[in-house]
Amino acid sequence: MALKPAIELRNITKTFGSIVANKDVSLTVDRGEILSILGENGSGKTTLMNMLAGIYFPDHGEIFINGEEVVIKSPKDSFAHGIGMIHQHFKLVDVFSAVENIVLGIEEKGRYNLKESAKAIKKICDAYGFEIDLNKKIYEMSVSEKQTVEIIKVLYRGADILILDEPTAVLTPHETSKLFNVMRNMKKDGKSIIIITHKLNEVLEISDKVSVLRKGVYIGTINTADADESILTEMMVGKKVDLNIERADIENKEDRLIIENISYNNREGVNILNHVNFTAKSGEILGIAGIAGSGQRELLESIAGLRHLSSGSILYNNAETGEKENLRDKTPLQIREMGIRLSFVPEDRLGMGLVANMDIIDNMTLRSYKKGKSVFVEKKAPTDLANEIIEELEVVTPSAKTPVRRLSGGNVQKVLVGREIKANPKVLMVAYPVRGLDINSSYMIYSLLNEQKEKGTSVIFVGEDLDVLIELCDRIVVISSGEISGIVDARNTTKEEIGVLMTKGRSADSNEK
Amino acid sequence: MKNKEKVSEPLFHIVKRGNLPTTKSWLIRIVSIVAALIVCGIVTVLVTGENPFEVYGTMISGAVGTERKIWSTAQNTAILLCISLAVTPAFKMKFWNIGAEGQVLMGALASATCMIFLGDKIPNWALILVMVVASIIAGAIWGFIPAFFKANWNTNETLFTLMMNYIAIQIVSYFVFEWSVPAGSGHIGIINPTSNAGWFPTIFGQKYFCNVAIVIVLTVIMYIYLKYSKHGYELSVVGGSENTAKYIGINVKKVVIRTMILSGALCGIAGLLMVAGTDHTVTRDTAGGRGFTAIMVSWLAKFNPIYMILTALLIVFLQKGAGEISMIFGLNESFADILTGIIIFFIIGSEFFINYKLKFREKTKEVKD
Numbered sequence: 001m002a003l004k005p006a007i008e009l010r011n012i013t014k015t016f017g018s019i020v021a022n023k024d025v026s027l028t029v030d031r032g033e034i035l036s037i038l039g040e041n042g043s044g045k046t047t048l049m050n051m052l053a054g055i056y057f058p059d060h061g062e063i064f065i066n067g068e069e070v071v072i073k074s075p076k077d078s079f080a081h082g083i084g085m086i087h088q089h090f091k092l093v094d095v096f097s098a099v100e101n102i103v104l105g106i107e108e109k110g111r112y113n114l115k116e117s118a119k120a121i122k123k124i125c126d127a128y129g130f131e132i133d134l135n136k137k138i139y140e141m142s143v144s145e146k147q148t149v150e151i152i153k154v155l156y157r158g159a160d161i162l163i164l165d166e167p168t169a170v171l172t173p174h175e176t177s178k179l180f181n182v183m184r185n186m187k188k189d190g191k192s193i194i195i196i197t198h199k200l201n202e203v204l205e206i207s208d209k210v211s212v213l214r215k216g217v218y219i220g221t222i223n224t225a226d227a228d229e230s231i232l233t234e235m236m237v238g239k240k241v242d243l244n245i246e247r248a249d250i251e252n253k254e255d256r257l258i259i260e261n262i263s264y265n266n267r268e269g270v271n272i273l274n275h276v277n278f279t280a281k282s283g284e285i286l287g288i289a290g291i292a293g294s295g296q297r298e299l300l301e302s303i304a305g306l307r308h309l310s311s312g313s314i315l316y317n318n319a320e321t322g323e324k325e326n327l328r329d330k331t332p333l334q335i336r337e338m339g340i341r342l343s344f345v346p347e348d349r350l351g352m353g354l355v356a357n358m359d360i361i362d363n364m365t366l367r368s369y370k371k372g373k374s375v376f377v378e379k380k381a382p383t384d385l386a387n388e389i390i391e392e393l394e395v396v397t398p399s400a401k402t403p404v405r406r407l408s409g410g411n412v413q414k415v416l417v418g419r420e421i422k423a424n425p426k427v428l429m430v431a432y433p434v435r436g437l438d439i440n441s442s443y444m445i446y447s448l449l450n451e452q453k454e455k456g457t458s459v460i461f462v463g464e465d466l467d468v469l470i471e472l473c474d475r476i477v478v479i480s481s482g483e484i485s486g487i488v489d490a491r492n493t494t495k496e497e498i499g500v501l502m503t504k505g506r507s508a509d510s511n512e513k
Numbered sequence: 514m515k516n517k518e519k520v521s522e523p524l525f526h527i528v529k530r531g532n533l534p535t536t537k538s539w540l541i542r543i544v545s546i547v548a549a550l551i552v553c554g555i556v557t558v559l560v561t562g563e564n565p566f567e568v569y570g571t572m573i574s575g576a577v578g579t580e581r582k583i584w585s586t587a588q589n590t591a592i593l594l595c596i597s598l599a600v601t602p603a604f605k606m607k608f609w610n611i612g613a614e615g616q617v618l619m620g621a622l623a624s625a626t627c628m629i630f631l632g633d634k635i636p637n638w639a640l641i642l643v644m645v646v647a648s649i650i651a652g653a654i655w656g657f658i659p660a661f662f663k664a665n666w667n668t669n670e671t672l673f674t675l676m677m678n679y680i681a682i683q684i685v686s687y688f689v690f691e692w693s694v695p696a697g698s699g700h701i702g703i704i705n706p707t708s709n710a711g712w713f714p715t716i717f718g719q720k721y722f723c724n725v726a727i728v729i730v731l732t733v734i735m736y737i738y739l740k741y742s743k744h745g746y747e748l749s750v751v752g753g754s755e756n757t758a759k760y761i762g763i764n765v766k767k768v769v770i771r772t773m774i775l776s777g778a779l780c781g782i783a784g785l786l787m788v789a790g791t792d793h794t795v796t797r798d799t800a801g802g803r804g805f806t807a808i809m810v811s812w813l814a815k816f817n818p819i820y821m822i823l824t825a826l827l828i829v830f831l832q833k834g835a836g837e838i839s840m841i842f843g844l845n846e847s848f849a850d851i852l853t854g855i856i857i858f859f860i861i862g863s864e865f866f867i868n869y870k871l872k873f874r875e876k877t878k879e880v881k882d
Contacts (some may be wrong), residue, residue: 332762334762348756352754352757354754365746366750369747376743377746
């Protein structure tokens, strides 16, 4: 008799209102196997896994664990069946140490015996190759260490089936390869692993099988050995997609924005940006790479006039007058009144940049409502602009009067990028513009940025996917702990070189403490 | 092993609805009111043994039974609506102004002060003009203070405005005692009972006509202000996302202070209407909790001034009717509040069923072996 699969899903369906998140999804995972679930954002990967984790309950369909049908009503049920899920957002107590977090919530009589637990945890670490200081407090940990704690936590509780939701999204290339090593060790030990991702190269590297979802519908499963990037993309998107990004060479570049020695301390007095220097030129895309939270956000917001710097200057080189104007300590409104067209697509689209409860027209109005002397808001131009953007960028929306919170992530981004580009900017700053977007929308955004570059705009692009940064940008500024650790020519660099620069200075920091 | 207990699905689970068509969502609201009335009926029979239909009949006649009652309901609705209009811009801006009570009282006190000290000294039209200005300024100051602290030092506006209520109540208490007629009685009594100086005129034989007319005009103005003006747009952006407001270059401090001055000023006007148009006196109970009820009116109407006419009317109708039944049937006053509470609970609860639905178990499964 053949061994029964560790997990089998049969015809799972889940709907939210009129939205079908999963439709008749069936898949199996064997013991000692790594399955990738691949799909674009919004294709229902996380929803499907949340049903295994007991967070959602399926409308139809059956779940079998080791050949037996089970009903998972709550995370507790899920755990009882040996399923452990590592969510994208960690659920750890900041002021507790790793050990304390790992044992927390386990029902034991009397007091926790932390020493005994620490020994048991150490064994797990050695078995799978985790490198972690178990007595370190969570708030002192890097994202990668926190993730390690989450994984150890589910292993310590005896999980045989691990689900990892986009585990590499927050990791550097080096950290990713460490994680993959650990996953291979777990696989050898007979654990079943499901990894949710949309990064094709990772799928090919780590998994045995790939199951693809598209818009909630199960497309199929293939062995990784038989797959390549173009086959998988076609399964994900439903048609062939050209995965090459064009990069034009622009002549006669001139300095557009000169960042001189800027430093910024946040409200708590913590230094976030430390003597940052670089120049953004017209007709180029300047990439900014770095681990999340290295000061990218504060850098862009400082340039946009949203933060008060403690030192340095932001010089705008006005090509027409030949004058250099300092934008430091100017508000966004003052910058606009100086006639400088500076557009900014912030990373938190609905929290900054758009108003979620307002419709598309009202969101277009944001940039122009102040115009004119009338006490009333002029609606005609924004309405035209909204319709223009909906048509040109193929925004999927019931109408221009739909609140933007009802739109999908990609369409929200198109609305925002559309508005900022239509302002005809001289400098265009974009932060993580393709985060959460499907492949088609992502490539549309890349080509819009390229169009701007060819028009002579100075584009500043903060990104997380190093492959894209290298393909799209002309130069890449690498930022690490608020300092510039290097500026490289994107045409002659490697992921590894950037990866090393991204972590430079970090170890020196921790030694000081 | 644990098979039997494992294969049991939950009885139902909650599912988010897509967009409901307007007609269907109104149907749910109507059904919920009907359900509320049925529950109220059952409670009535169980607790009091009265015939619920008679009780409802009494409620209706209590609210709109006679012309006098209709006007009384209209005037109460107008005052409540005016305060609801006042808190709306603040709440739309996500500034939790629960200080309407105090702002109304300060407006009322300012009006009464003018009536007492200027009553016989200047012509009536000039007196009313002075009262309007004074009550607006008094309410506006009471709105400005918490806004100023919030804008500059990010103080908690909920606690701040609540405390401002108590200060206002104590100030009114103080002056009511100081100026009481006869001295030391603790009541001001009707101000200018013979000259009627500072009283709103009786129009078409109706002494409440002015109040109702003023509030109708204010409702229309507020609707236009919120929907079409630049100020209204700015405060919605600040309420929607303060970061977006900053990103676009809106001066958030300025908008917060300006909006709260407006909110306070309108509360001041409500105080004026109470003193000049209704009570012709001021007591520490002049606002009478309406500063809080108004918040519910505003939220129930989803901050739309036109819908607020309906929600304000509903609340006043329930209160008037409830008052009537406690009088006619000799029931405890609290019983009327119980009925009002049940009805409002159902109305608010209906919003849940507009956004979500329950999905019941479709099949009972056989336990497999």
